[in-house]
Amino acid sequence: MTSDKSFRTVIEPFIIKSVEPLRLTTRGERKKYLQEAHYNLFKIKAQHVLIDLLTDSGTGAMSTEQWAALMRGDESYAGSPSFQRFENSVKDVFGFKYVIPTHQGRAAERILFSTMCKKGDIVPNNTHFDTTRANVEYRGAMAVDLVVEEGKDPQKIYPFKGNMDVRQLRSLIEKEGAEKVPLCMLTITNNSGGGQPVSMENIKEVKKVLEEYNIPLYFDAARFAENAYFIKLREGGYQDISVKDIVREMMSYADGCTMSAKKDGLANIGGFICTNDSALAQQEKDLLILTEGYPTYGGLAGRDLEAIAVGLQEVLEEDYLRYRLAEAKYLGERLIEIGYPIVQPPGGHAVYLDAKTLLPHIPQSQYPGQALSVELYLAGGIRTVEIGSVMFGKVNPKTKEETPAAMELVRLALPRRTHTQSHIDYVLEVAKDVYNNREKIKGMKITAQPQFLRHFTAKFDQA
Numbered sequence: 001m002t003s004d005k006s007f008r009t010v011i012e013p014f015i016i017k018s019v020e021p022l023r024l025t026t027r028g029e030r031k032k033y034l035q036e037a038h039y040n041l042f043k044i045k046a047q048h049v050l051i052d053l054l055t056d057s058g059t060g061a062m063s064t065e066q067w068a069a070l071m072r073g074d075e076s077y078a079g080s081p082s083f084q085r086f087e088n089s090v091k092d093v094f095g096f097k098y099v100i101p102t103h104q105g106r107a108a109e110r111i112l113f114s115t116m117c118k119k120g121d122i123v124p125n126n127t128h129f130d131t132t133r134a135n136v137e138y139r140g141a142m143a144v145d146l147v148v149e150e151g152k153d154p155q156k157i158y159p160f161k162g163n164m165d166v167r168q169l170r171s172l173i174e175k176e177g178a179e180k181v182p183l184c185m186l187t188i189t190n191n192s193g194g195g196q197p198v199s200m201e202n203i204k205e206v207k208k209v210l211e212e213y214n215i216p217l218y219f220d221a222a223r224f225a226e227n228a229y230f231i232k233l234r235e236g237g238y239q240d241i242s243v244k245d246i247v248r249e250m251m252s253y254a255d256g257c258t259m260s261a262k263k264d265g266l267a268n269i270g271g272f273i274c275t276n277d278s279a280l281a282q283q284e285k286d287l288l289i290l291t292e293g294y295p296t297y298g299g300l301a302g303r304d305l306e307a308i309a310v311g312l313q314e315v316l317e318e319d320y321l322r323y324r325l326a327e328a329k330y331l332g333e334r335l336i337e338i339g340y341p342i343v344q345p346p347g348g349h350a351v352y353l354d355a356k357t358l359l360p361h362i363p364q365s366q367y368p369g370q371a372l373s374v375e376l377y378l379a380g381g382i383r384t385v386e387i388g389s390v391m392f393g394k395v396n397p398k399t400k401e402e403t404p405a406a407m408e409l410v411r412l413a414l415p416r417r418t419h420t421q422s423h424i425d426y427v428l429e430v431a432k433d434v435y436n437n438r439e440k441i442k443g444m445k446i447t448a449q450p451q452f453l454r455h456f457t458a459k460f461d462q463a
């Protein structure tokens, strides 16, 4: 059922049955917590965060049906009915022949690339998510991003900024030889590119090129339902087609997928691999037993499989998706009204602030994204994440010189079904206060850092 179209307010399509208290902190307390955490928000205790927009991964609220399904969880080591319900639900939504559960998305990636890639291979994607890139590179293969030009310009408004550049795909295959490209991936929606969708037309075009060279197409399907709803809203001919049918059409062009159930699985943990290739499925199951578990649980408890089975159906409900996309749009549009430069248009799961443009007085060597992120916490207890030079800056191991990232962004990710509009209004009020005082925000410097993935543990101080 959809709500009456004559009313403009998009409501949260749920009521609250179980609550978790939020504790307010004072600015003085937050100042102390920041100092103790060396200005690294990953090191702040969750109890000291008021609105946690660090990530939308595994942080959503489960429904009453999911909690009820949890009780039905059967913990048999092999052949559990929970696995059967999980497998039926995944097949019903995705339509692939073989389904292999994993403990989360990156485990699915590791198994997929271990079976399909070898050293020297090339894997194209619109934009590789960081764990996807790491898993491709760990195999000694090369991860190539081929997102369209529109997807690289943060201010540009374009309906499908996640699309792949099909001409570049063809020339890459021609240049390198099809035998060096074991598969092509499309990330739906394109997380690293701002949660931007891929159009059905683009999926079809990519598939057509790949078919000529006999290269399989796999989706990184973490936000498949959000992508399908963007197609319904923005692509001609899909307005009257159900999201479930749009998903089935999207999947019909692919040979399989990897999935993080912590996103559009509406679960707190889990993932899976799908494929239509029986020989590959067998190899994947053999590898799964080595590190994840027996193929009817794949590192998950029976109750987790049940939660995912229900979540995959609920995520297709259009009242839910309308609310989901409206929440990001509401936050994004009001941040623009305040004056914030953001990545346009807002994606499905997050809004990205452009800290470099907002804080021209802070050079990239002083991490404007980190400075803004710290200020949002200090001002109102809001936790966000820097996606800029702290995360992607490259330090030369010899000279210690640093090449900054292309963009200095701060991501406000929205956990699913978790916050109400007044929480978002509070975020906006804090953001406005920070905006009005933006000229006083100071840059940061790194005082200690590890060699890899420094953003998780680096220590900072004010520059």
Ligand SMILES: *Cc1c(COP(=O)(O)O)cnc(C)c1O
Residues within 6 Å of the ligand: 057, 104, 105, 106, 107, 129, 131, 132, 187, 191, 220, 222, 259, 260, 261, 262, 263, 270, 271
């Ligand atoms: C989260 C995510 C992954 C990795 O999944 P995990 O469950 O975190 O291991 C892969 N790809 C995309 C696009 C993601 O958003």
